[in-house]
């Protein structure tokens with residue numbers, strides 16, 4: 471683990487604009503690049519404020535992105551995209567909007583379908599349109615990455631597409647766009663950003679080049695999340711979280727998440743628990759489970775969060791559970807509408823997510839997973 475000699479590939483959007491009030495820089499960039507037909511991929515809330523981006527030319531707004539989008543939602547977007555004949559696609563929203571924008575940028579006008587591109591490196595051709603990402607939550611870091619997730623309604627599984635062709639030309643990160651995120655979503659998405667960092671930091675594939683971002687992302691969340699939950703217009707706290715989210719995105723590309731996200735996914739796909747809320751609920755359980763395998767790094771995480779805990783699993787659990795619960799996050803599965811008799815099926819589903827479980831520093835067996843769900847109930 472954490473070997474300097476391990477090979478690693480880093481990719482980033484060519485331009486990253488960051489700062490309170492930078493949203494309109496997207497329009498300036500688009501104009502300078504000669505783009506004149508933008509398709510903005512957005513949820514209903516963000517679709518109502520597309521003007522902030524000051525995009526030039528004709529603008530088509532797709533306002534129907536759903537949280538945790540499924541393949542039907544993508545198909546609807548693709549039909550709009552095929553009509554719009556855009557030269558620039560803009561993801562404007564949370565991870566859900568940005569992920570659908572990535573997929574539309576490579577699938578619209580292509581002979582390939584979603585099924586053809588699920589997996590890594592399956593997109594055959596460079597995309598024909600520009601791609602810009604503008605996050606409005608601080609959680610997923612999707613603006614910086616090459617992955618997109620969409621739910622298959624038949625199997626309830628998340629389909630993951632990974633392609634260098636889905637890397638944005640520009641990411642415009644304006645923390646003021648997140649001022650309107652409600653406190654509960656702020657808390658949950660903030661813990662999601664931290665979970666990306668922690669799961670990369672304690673990962674079997676952890677790498678010193680990424681550890682730097684990972685531990686700093688955890689520190690930023692420890693420092694600023696409670697402040698942003700208490701006062702959504704605290705610009706410094708919001709900027710700290712936008713940065714933490716971006717750093718989490720840097721972690722996802724070359725290292726990715728592990729057990730925490732694998733156990734969180736069935737909550738979202740089977741019971742429609744929001745991605746951030748699911749990850750926050752699972753986070754202390756998996757961190758504590760992994761502690762014996764990554765003791766030193768776990769204590770660095772605790773320290774970065776400004777928490778006090780002994781090195782044992784119970785102390786790690788209590789400290790991080792208290793951190794999440796203190797932010798007002800619901801930490802009981804039973805309170806999220808998950809029926810007790812589904813826990814075994816959820817454990818089967820989570821155990822099948824090998825692409826993430828194989829990254830976990832400690833082997834998580836199917837019974838370990840069930841025990842965690844039962845403890846979280």
Ligand SMILES: NC(=O)c1ccc[n+]([C@@H]2O[C@H](COP(=O)([O-])OP(=O)(O)OC[C@H]3O[C@@H](n4cnc5c(N)ncnc54)[C@H](O)[C@@H]3O)[C@@H](O)[C@H]2O)c1
Pocket residue numbers: 513514515516536537538539563564565566567569606607609610611612615617618619647648649650651652655659722745746
């Ligand atoms: N591509 C990746 O690397 C990656 C990483 C993590 C998660 N994801 C995916 O991202 C999705 C979750 O994204 P998310 O957590 O950002 O949530 P989201 O995009 O689903 O948005 C959550 C809710 O917040 C609303 N919203 C967004 N911005 C707002 C704002 N500024 N003010 C008020 N409301 C606002 C949305 O309308 C929506 O109802 C999941 O599908 C998950 O699988 C992708």
Ligand SMILES: [Fe+2]
Pocket residue numbers: 610662663666731745749
């Ligand atoms: Fe996540």
